[in-house]
Amino acid sequence: MCGNAYGCEEIVLRADQTLKEAMQLFIRYEINEIPVIDHQRRKIGRLTCKTLLKALADKWDDDATIESLWNAQKTAVEHTEGQPIDVPLESHASVSKLIAKVQRLKLELQEAQSMAETMKTVLDSAYEGIVVVDAQGIIREINKAYCQFLGIHREDAIGKHVTEVIENTRLHICIESGIPERGFIQKIFDQPMVVHRIPIWREGNVIGAIGMLIFQGVSEVYQIFQRVQELSRQASQKEKNVKRAASPKKQTSSLDSLVGRSAAIAKIKQMVRRAARVPFTVLITGESGTGKEVLARAIHQSSPYADGTFVSVNCAAIPESLLEAELFGYEEGAFTGAKKGGKLGKFQLAHKGTLFLDEIGDMPLYMQAKILRVLEEKKVERVGGVAEIELDVRIIAATNKNLEEMVRKGQFREDLFYRLNIIRIHIPALRERKMDIPYLLAYYMERVCEQFGLKQKEFTKEAMQALMDYSWPGNIRELVNVVEWLVGMVDGQKIEKEHLPSHLLSSALLMKNGREMEERKKIIEQTDAHWRDIVDYDERERIKQALIEEKGNKAAAARKLGMHRSTLYEKLKKYNL
Numbered sequence: 321m322c323g324n325a326y327g328c329e330e331i332v333l334r335a336d337q338t339l340k341e342a343m344q345l346f347i348r349y350e351i352n353e354i355p356v357i358d359h360q361r362r363k364i365g366r367l368t369c370k371t372l373l374k375a376l377a378d379k380w381d382d383d384a385t386i387e388s389l390w391n392a393q394k395t396a397v398e399h400t401e402g403q404p405i406d407v408p409l410e411s412h413a414s415v416s417k418l419i420a421k422v423q424r425l426k427l428e429l430q431e432a433q434s435m436a437e438t439m440k441t442v443l444d445s446a447y448e449g450i451v452v453v454d455a456q457g458i459i460r461e462i463n464k465a466y467c468q469f470l471g472i473h474r475e476d477a478i479g480k481h482v483t484e485v486i487e488n489t490r491l492h493i494c495i496e497s498g499i500p501e502r503g504f505i506q507k508i509f510d511q512p513m514v515v516h517r518i519p520i521w522r523e524g525n526v527i528g529a530i531g532m533l534i535f536q537g538v539s540e541v542y543q544i545f546q547r548v549q550e551l552s553r554q555a556s557q558k559e560k561n562v563k564r565a566a567s568p569k570k571q572t573s574s575l576d577s578l579v580g581r582s583a584a585i586a587k588i589k590q591m592v593r594r595a596a597r598v599p600f601t602v603l604i605t606g607e608s609g610t611g612k613e614v615l616a617r618a619i620h621q622s623s624p625y626a627d628g629t630f631v632s633v634n635c636a637a638i639p640e641s642l643l644e645a646e647l648f649g650y651e652e653g654a655f656t657g658a659k660k661g662g663k664l665g666k667f668q669l670a671h672k673g674t675l676f677l678d679e680i681g682d683m684p685l686y687m688q689a690k691i692l693r694v695l696e697e698k699k700v701e702r703v704g705g706v707a708e709i710e711l712d713v714r715i716i717a718a719t720n721k722n723l724e725e726m727v728r729k730g731q732f733r734e735d736l737f738y739r740l741n742i743i744r745i746h747i748p749a750l751r752e753r754k755m756d757i758p759y760l761l762a763y764y765m766e767r768v769c770e771q772f773g774l775k776q777k778e779f780t781k782e783a784m785q786a787l788m789d790y791s792w793p794g795n796i797r798e799l800v801n802v803v804e805w806l807v808g809m810v811d812g813q814k815i816e817k818e819h820l821p822s823h824l825l826s827s828a829l830l831m832k833n834g835r836e837m838e839e840r841k842k843i844i845e846q847t848d849a850h851w852r853d854i855v856d857y858d859e860r861e862r863i864k865q866a867l868i869e870e871k872g873n874k875a876a877a878a879r880k881l882g883m884h885r886s887t888l889y890e891k892l893k894k895y896n897l
């Protein structure tokens with residue numbers, strides 16, 4: 321990078337460049353002073369290394385401009401052509417502090433450069449075309465393979481909006497929706513190409529997206545698909561011939577049914593893998609609709625019990641008088657109205673499989689004692705029967721109640737609680753893992769549309785923002801209902817914010833309490849604010865907060881907010897901050 325602000329060979333600085341930029345030039349060119357020019361390229365002074373070091377030691381912000389330093393320290397810098405003024409450094413201690421700071425900056429710069437070079441090498445080694453855009457859709461990186469395919473130079477693409485460089489791209493749409501698009505077909509130079517578009521999320525915001533152009537085109541992918549089909553045909557033929565002695569274990573993992581990319585879902589998947597390996601009882605907790613049954617099925621299907629049946633019992637839904645017979649079964653003639661030949665109970669039906677006891681917190685105390693006995697003795701006695709039947713069942717229990725609290729109040733047996741609580745998995749509410757929302761929306765949009773043979777609809781940025789802001793008290797069950805409702809009610813291909821159910825919009829606005837809610841209300845009342853205003857208000861508050869937390873250091877605040885420094889500057893201007 322040339323130090324010259326206008327691209328010629330001489331190293332100069334513009335008065336509106338930052339101290340950090342000046343520091344980088346001093347370090348890179350190992351010089352003691354740099355002439356400073358104005359917008360007409362007239363030399364208006366010079367900046368010496370010592371002046372700069374002193375400013376930094378005086379805690380000047382790296383992002384401050386040379387001009388502002390001059391204004392504040394008129395005596396420290398000579399404004400005319402002539403000898404630079406060497407400002408005496410105050411003490412030996414401050415000199416060593418300055419040197420340490422320079423060295424640290426130098427090291428940081430070297431590390432950043434080396435990381436950038438490594439990343440570039442990695443990208444350029446990839447066979448696929450890769451392009452990285454920021455939140456505004458501006459190309460920040462593009463690799464060799466993509467450039468070769470497009471017949472362009474990297475330098476000509478960097479800094480341009482992706483739509484100006486890549487034909488029929490949807491990367492900017494992917495940034496707006498936050499929804500990944502995998503295996504889409506995109507026509508480039510009239511050729512159908514396979515592409516992936518992956519939004520990059522940081523702290524609840526999309527900060528950019530990665531586009532991948534796969535192989536040379538659809539025909540190659542199709543050839544690969546044919547090869548895979550041929551291989552799997554050969555493999556299944558071989559399997560038939562070999563006829564394994566032992567019954568084959570299920571290969572497919574149902575972990576895929578747990579949609580989501582949040583850290584919470586990743587941790588849950590890890591726990592499912594561990595829980596699946598051992599036969600211990602699992603207790604799943606979480607609000608209604610968070611996916612406790614989905615999780616229980618995933619554990620069952622990944623475990624050695626997968627060849628047995630998964631039997632689900634909702635303890636709250638069965639009348640108390642029938643619960644015992646339902647769970648343990650009964651003999652013929654056990655009571656009036658008993659079926660001829662008796663009936664198998666849920667425990668027996670789940671033999672060699674998994675019994676899922678949902679809403680275990682609603683189980684009456686006397687039944688809790690009976691269940692504990694079955695768990696301890698691994699035997700069940702049918703109602704009206706005498707013989708005990710041996711059982712091998714994996715138990716998974718779930719509840720949305722606070723069992724510890726119930727134990728304290730004497731509403732749940734302590735011994736049963738400890739028996740169930742061997743492996744505990746908690747599923748956080750959807751509002752606590754908002755990052756999963758776009759993935760779940762995309763997953764259910766695809767499923768629902770496929771079910772009804774419809775073309776998939778897209779969410780606009782505003783609609784997605786509202787869906788992200790909503791608190792989802794009914795969790796994923798509610799989200800599935802909303803997607804079904806939208807697919808049925810919206811005629812066009814785009815789902816706008818206005819199409820969303822009204823309760824969702826109003827409660828998204830009122831989701832936060834206290835002062836913030838009052839302020840929001842005021843804004844809405846006073847200005848009849850459009851949704852965009854509320855989003856802007858949110859953003860302004862976040863930026864303000866980040867600046868306070870980082871003591872006005874804009875570079876650090878931008879990092880914290882997950883946005884590029886130039887974007888932050890634009891936003892500061894926009895919001896008059």
Ligand SMILES: Nc1ncnc2c1ncn2[C@@H]1O[C@H](COP(=O)(O)OP(=O)(O)OP(=O)(O)O)[C@@H](O)[C@H]1O
Nearest residue numbers: 577578579607608609610611612613614796797800
């Ligand atoms: N991680 C997930 N990925 C995809 N779908 C999910 C996920 N979690 C839950 N769902 C879907 O959400 C709905 C509710 O899930 P589930 O019945 O498992 O919740 P629950 O916590 O057991 O609810 P309840 O406590 O009311 O019984 C189902 O349609 C399920 O398929």
